[in-house]
Amino acid sequence: MKKIQSKWGRVEVKNKMESKTKPNPELETGDAQELTHQLPTNSSPTNYLHSSFPLLSFCFLSFSTVYHRKKEQLNLIKVSAKMSSSPKEPNVITCKAMVAWEAGKELVMEEVQVSPPQPHEIRVKVVCTSLCRTDITAWESQAIFPRIFGHEASGIVESVGKGVTEFVEGDHVLTVFTGECKTCKHCASGKSNMCQVLGLERRGVMHSDEGTRFSIKGKPVYHYCAVSSFSEYTVVHSGCAVKVSPHAPLEKICLLSCGLAAGLGAAWNVADISKGSTVVIFGLGTVGLAVAQGAKLRGASQIIGVDTNPQKYEKAKVFGVTEFLNPEDCKEPIQQVIKRITGGGTDYSFECIGDTGMVATALQSCCDGWGLTVTLGVPKMKPEIAAHYSAFISGRTLKGSLFGGWKPKSDLPSLVEKYMNEEIQVDEFITHNLPFEDINEAFSLMREGKCLRCVIHMPK
Numbered sequence: 001m002k003k004i005q006s007k008w009g010r011v012e013v014k015n016k017m018e019s020k021t022k023p024n025p026e027l028e029t030g031d032a033q034e035l036t037h038q039l040p041t042n043s044s045p046t047n048y049l050h051s052s053f054p055l056l057s058f059c060f061l062s063f064s065t066v067y068h069r070k071k072e073q074l075n076l077i078k079v080s081a082k083m084s085s086s087p088k089e090p091n092v093i094t095c096k097a098m099v100a101w102e103a104g105k106e107l108v109m110e111e112v113q114v115s116p117p118q119p120h121e122i123r124v125k126v127v128c129t130s131l132c133r134t135d136i137t138a139w140e141s142q143a144i145f146p147r148i149f150g151h152e153a154s155g156i157v158e159s160v161g162k163g164v165t166e167f168v169e170g171d172h173v174l175t176v177f178t179g180e181c182k183t184c185k186h187c188a189s190g191k192s193n194m195c196q197v198l199g200l201e202r203r204g205v206m207h208s209d210e211g212t213r214f215s216i217k218g219k220p221v222y223h224y225c226a227v228s229s230f231s232e233y234t235v236v237h238s239g240c241a242v243k244v245s246p247h248a249p250l251e252k253i254c255l256l257s258c259g260l261a262a263g264l265g266a267a268w269n270v271a272d273i274s275k276g277s278t279v280v281i282f283g284l285g286t287v288g289l290a291v292a293q294g295a296k297l298r299g300a301s302q303i304i305g306v307d308t309n310p311q312k313y314e315k316a317k318v319f320g321v322t323e324f325l326n327p328e329d330c331k332e333p334i335q336q337v338i339k340r341i342t343g344g345g346t347d348y349s350f351e352c353i354g355d356t357g358m359v360a361t362a363l364q365s366c367c368d369g370w371g372l373t374v375t376l377g378v379p380k381m382k383p384e385i386a387a388h389y390s391a392f393i394s395g396r397t398l399k400g401s402l403f404g405g406w407k408p409k410s411d412l413p414s415l416v417e418k419y420m421n422e423e424i425q426v427d428e429f430i431t432h433n434l435p436f437e438d439i440n441e442a443f444s445l446m447r448e449g450k451c452l453r454c455v456i457h458m459p460k
Contacts, residue, residue, distance in 0.1 A: 090116035090123060090159035096459075097214070097231035098439050099221060100147045104140050106440045107230065112148070112221060114233045115213040117161035121206070122238050124173060127250040129153035129229040130430075130453045131442045132258050133285060134378050137354065138224060139443075141380055144204040147222045148214060151177040152258040153229030154250035157241075164238050172246045174257040174416075176408040177225035179207070179239035193407045198239045200402075201226040207237050230439060232458055242412045245420065251433075252426050255286075255453055256415050258403070260429060263290020263352070264415070265404015266374050267298065271348050275299035278342050280365050281321070283352035284312045286429055286452050287376055289319045291350045293425060296320025302342065306334060309449050318428055335364040344368070351375040359398070360387045369395040376401050429453045 093114045098107040117123045135149045157171040167173070179198025186192040198207055204222030205212055213235035214221035214228065228234050244253065263286070267273050279295045281288045284307040295303050296319065305313070305321040313324040323341070327334045339345045345367035351359050354377030363373045373396065375385075387398070406412060418424045432454040434442055442454035 092116065093123070093158075093233050095232035096436070097148050097221075097228075098150075098436070099216070100139055100149055101145055103142065103145070107149075107443075109437060110216055112231065113215045114231070114235060115215070117159055117164075117213075117235050118206075118208055119162040120164060120208060120238050121161040121213075121235055122157050122164060122167050122173075122241060123159045123233060123235045124153075124155040124175065124241065125158045125233055126153050126155040126229050126231065126458050128155075128254045128455055128457055130254050130259075130455045131439070131446055133287075133354070133446065134258075135224070136443060136446055137378055137380050144222050146216070147204060147224055148228035148231050148234075149224045150229035150231070151175065151225040151227040152254055153227065153234075154244075154254040154257065155229075155234075156250075158233060160238075166238060167241065167243065172244050172248070172250060173241040174244055174253065174408075174412060175227045175229060175234070175236055176240050176242060176257055176403075176412070177201075177227055178403055178408065179226075179237060180407050180409040181239050182409070187407070193403060193405055195239070198226075198237055206235070207240075230456075232436075239409070242409050244413060244416050248416050248420055251455055251457065252430070253416055253419060254455065255426055255429055256412060256419070259286040259453070260290045260426060261406055261412065261415055262376060262401070262404045263287040263292075264294045264424065265406045266350060266376050266401045267291050267294025267404075269405035270399055270401040271350070271372055271374050273298040273300055273348055276301045277347040278302040278304075280304040280306060280338055280342075280346045280349045280362070281352060282306045282350065282358050282362050283354075283377065284309075284316050284321070285352065288350065288352035289316060289321075289429070289452070291352060291376075292316065292319040292321050295348075297424070302346075304338060304341075304346070306338075311449075315452070319425065333361075335361050338365040342367075345371055347371065349373045351377055353377045354379045356382050356385045359385050360391075363387055363391050363396055363398055366396055371396045373398045374401050375399070376404075430455050433457060435459075 094111055095114060097110055097112040099110045100107050129150045130152045132152045139149055153175045155173060157167050157169055157173060159169060160167050178200050179195050181187055181195050181197040184196040186194045186196055201207060207226055212220040212222055226240055227236055273295050277300050279300045281291050284305045292303050303321050304323045304325060305316045306325045308326055308328055310326055325337060330337050345365055349362040349366040351362040356379050359375050366373055419426050429452050431451045432445060434454055434456055436456055436458050439456055442456060445451040445454055
């Protein structure tokens with residue numbers, strides 16, 4: 001007995017030339033199986049195969065036609081699904097924001113309209129924002145109102161404008177008050193973080209078109225540092241946002257978008273503190289204590305903290321401060337005390353108060369020859385610095401620091417990673433957690449010196 005295999009089934013040809021088909025169990029009932037139900041019994045194997053070709057060809061052509069029709073229908077379904085799932089143009093959002101109407105007056109909860117992001121911008125749903133001393137300084141002294149303050153924040157991308165390729169909806173981000181375009185002279189130099197395109201914005205508008213994205217009843221509400229995080233939603237330039245790991249807790253890492261990073265960077269990038277060195281820090285707020293932490297991690301042997309609030313000393317020990325000085329308790333100028341207990345002055349001194357008069361004191365507190373003073377504070381008044389020329393002739397150096405020298409988009413992800421690996425302290429800076437509606441309480445706590453960082457939690 002000979003056996004012949006075809007794609008429709010198995011054909012057995014017996015000695016008496018009788019043949020029948022045993023259907024392939026893989027085939028379901030239908031036209032294909034019916035075609036092979038009965039085959040001729042009075043033909044030779046060769047004649048039988050020849051006579052079967054037209055039937056098999058017809059079946060193949062029928063199957064091919066059905067297949068291609070189904071394929072076309074499937075492609076149409078895919079195209080339709082793709083079109084229906086394409087992102088819609090973002091609309092105006094109405095949300096809650098804490099608006100400052102006058103200098104020094106309490107913020108007011110208002111309904112604001114937030115425009116869609118323009119080209120190269122993103123709209124962010126703010127998750128957490130923390131109060132920075134700079135917010136208070138601007139709120140007390142500047143004249144641009146109505147305004148939404150806040151710049152130290154974390155959130156989730158809600159929508160993106162045209163030309164944005166780095167971010168998609170759902171990305172976790174930190175907002176930053178100074179951006180990184182990566183193409184200007186400063187960004188390309190490797191020597192500076194002073195972006196010429198997305199630098200510190202002081203006029204209350206956006207970088208791209210000098211307009212606002214907030215309004216109340218059609219009237220503009222101004223931005224702060226092109227961030228304005230005291231709002232449930234905000235719009236920022238894509239160069240002023242940093243994508244971070246979705247596993248990092250947004251209620252903690254928001255501190256890394258300003259003060260904490262500024263202090264660490266001043267110690268590591270600007271001063272480049274060396275092991276075994278001596279350090280003095282004027283002002284033990286978040287920035288000053290972040291400097292202390294950076295000095296401790298670099299192996300400084302002596303870290304002196306100077307502040308008029310004695311309650312800060314115990315907290316300062318946590319971050320590495322070894323000695324505490326209160327100028328109000330000293331019978332001689334504080335710089336003389338520091339020189340005496342360090343044998344001629346410290347290797348490094350940091351001014352973290354925002355008092356230009358204290359810059360000269362910090363400069364006199366470091367040693368001759370190589371003493372380095374770094375100023376980080378933002379002054380409320382008297383922005384000019386006065387110092388005797390002899391301080392510089394004797395070899396001292398005065399340097400300024402913006403955001404600790406960090407390039408935000410390039411460098412902040414590494415700081416977040418250090419936090420996730422428990423290499424730096426962040427949680428210990430958070431002294432209060434408050435709901436959004438209690439933000440004025442955070443202002444009071446900071447003005448009274450009763451907090452380090454108040455984290456404001458947005459409604460979920």
